[in-house]
Amino acid sequence: MAKKKLNIGLMGCGFMGRTHSNAYCKVGKFFDLGYEPVLKAACARIEDKDKLEPFAENWGWQSTETDWRKMVERDDIDVIDIVAPNNTHHDIAIAAAKAGKIVLCEKPLAMNSAQGLEMAEAVEAAGVANMIWFNYRRVPAITLAKQLIDEGRLGRIFHYRAKYLQDWTISADVPQGGQTLWRLDAAVAGSGVTGDLLAHSIDTAIWLIGGVDKVTAMTETFIKERATQDDPSVRKPVLIDDACAFLAKFKNGALATFESTRYARGRKNQNTFEVNGEKGSVCFDLEDPHQLQYYDHSDDAHVVGWRTILVTDSHHPYMKQWWVPGCTIGYEHTFVHALADFLKGLETGTFTTPTFREGLETQRVCDAALKSAKTEAWEKVEG
Numbered sequence: 001m002a003k004k005k006l007n008i009g010l011m012g013c014g015f016m017g018r019t020h021s022n023a024y025c026k027v028g029k030f031f032d033l034g035y036e037p038v039l040k041a042a043c044a045r046i047e048d049k050d051k052l053e054p055f056a057e058n059w060g061w062q063s064t065e066t067d068w069r070k071m072v073e074r075d076d077i078d079v080i081d082i083v084a085p086n087n088t089h090h091d092i093a094i095a096a097a098k099a100g101k102i103v104l105c106e107k108p109l110a111m112n113s114a115q116g117l118e119m120a121e122a123v124e125a126a127g128v129a130n131m132i133w134f135n136y137r138r139v140p141a142i143t144l145a146k147q148l149i150d151e152g153r154l155g156r157i158f159h160y161r162a163k164y165l166q167d168w169t170i171s172a173d174v175p176q177g178g179q180t181l182w183r184l185d186a187a188v189a190g191s192g193v194t195g196d197l198l199a200h201s202i203d204t205a206i207w208l209i210g211g212v213d214k215v216t217a218m219t220e221t222f223i224k225e226r227a228t229q230d231d232p233s234v235r236k237p238v239l240i241d242d243a244c245a246f247l248a249k250f251k252n253g254a255l256a257t258f259e260s261t262r263y264a265r266g267r268k269n270q271n272t273f274e275v276n277g278e279k280g281s282v283c284f285d286l287e288d289p290h291q292l293q294y295y296d297h298s299d300d301a302h303v304v305g306w307r308t309i310l311v312t313d314s315h316h317p318y319m320k321q322w323w324v325p326g327c328t329i330g331y332e333h334t335f336v337h338a339l340a341d342f343l344k345g346l347e348t349g350t351f352t353t354p355t356f357r358e359g360l361e362t363q364r365v366c367d368a369a370l371k372s373a374k375t376e377a378w379e380k381v382e383g
């Protein structure tokens with residue numbers, strides 16, 4: 001059967017521009033879908049024009065733009081996919097929704113939950129399909145953890161324990177802002193590790209366990225002033241959180257701890273969580289992404305213990321689309337999976353999760369944690 005073409009307009013050509021381009025190129029080769037993404041146009045800031053042209057040529061984007069508004073106005077674009085820094089998400093998403101486009105957006109949804117609410121309301125008012133790219137939900141081992149929890153194998157959940165650790169900003173010589181270091185500039189990123197890293201852990205937590213009721217947090221900015229990337233002679237205060245740790249209570253009574261930093265020497269992108277329930281536990285570490293640790297208390301006493309499930313068999317989530325049992329897949333596949341699920345959702349008329357509304361829930365937990373770090377009190381999560 002002929003596939004329906006879906007013309008994609010990609011907003012950004014950096015790190016996520018590459019992961020998403022790869023997903024658009026691969027998805028139809030590995031998943032049987034009614035929609036075929038067409039790489040219609042890629043957009044970047046005029047300052048990045050020299051990177052945009054080779055990027056477009058490499059991935060096969062048919063045309064380029066350097067003004068996002070022009071892209072949104074184009075009649076030949078069906079989907080606007082936002083892979084630009086956080087301070088662009090709000091305006092682009094709302095304009096795209098108003099223009100009737102399908103809107104996909106990288107995480108975090110917005111700079112704060114006030115913006116996030118406007119974005120969720122805009123896509124809902126326009127009735128357009130939307131998704132936020134919390135790609136870790138689509139790591140097969142994490143999807144399997146969700147399956148085990150939903151099957152009741154862990155029973156009542158007591159604990160969620162998450163860490164997201166990096167070490168790339170320890171040197172005081174790393175500048176802030178500019179084209180590549182916008183993550184250190186609060187005016188572009190919104191927040192530091194809370195929105196950048198913990199948003200992933202929070203999304204996974206909400207997906208696995210349910211909504212968060214309240215939080216109490218502490219944050220720290222270890223290096224208080226940095227040179228700016230655009231002009232090294234200008235030094236400015238650092239306004240993002242370098243590290244954040246918080247306690248949370250879920251609406252269902254379970255407890256959680258979340259910790260994130262860019263100052264964990266030796267940790268490049270360690271994203272881990274453990275869930276403890278009445279009947280069992282699961283544990284995941286992105287540094288071993290094809291494995292899920294599982295403890296089943298109902299095992300016979302002489303064999304009970306943590307087991308390692310190698311999540312590569314055809315009966316594991318997503319894996320029958322790839323190679324043969326024992327052959328692992330990686331980071332880039334999580335974006336292919338998210339896209340495949342989204343395109344299936346379009347076919348069946350269901351909005352694939354996480355929607356902007358769900359991204360807003362995560363944003364509200366981030367906001368509550370950042371507020372609590374200031375007030376030094378427990379803060380209720382809005383909504």
Ligand SMILES: NC(=O)c1ccc[n+]([C@@H]2O[C@H](COP(=O)([O-])OP(=O)(O)OC[C@H]3O[C@@H](n4cnc5c(N)ncnc54)[C@H](O)[C@@H]3O)[C@@H](O)[C@H]2O)c1
Nearest residue numbers: 012013014015016044045048068083084085086106107108
């Ligand atoms: N899901 C994940 O695991 C993950 C990982 C990294 C980044 N992200 C998110 O993806 C987004 C992009 O991050 P990145 O690492 O790809 O950034 P990047 O710096 O590598 O690339 C940003 C791109 O956005 C473009 N851009 C900037 N302002 C623009 C504008 N006004 N209009 C059009 N294009 C513009 C730049 O030209 C550049 O091509 C961020 O929101 C980030 O939080 C998600």
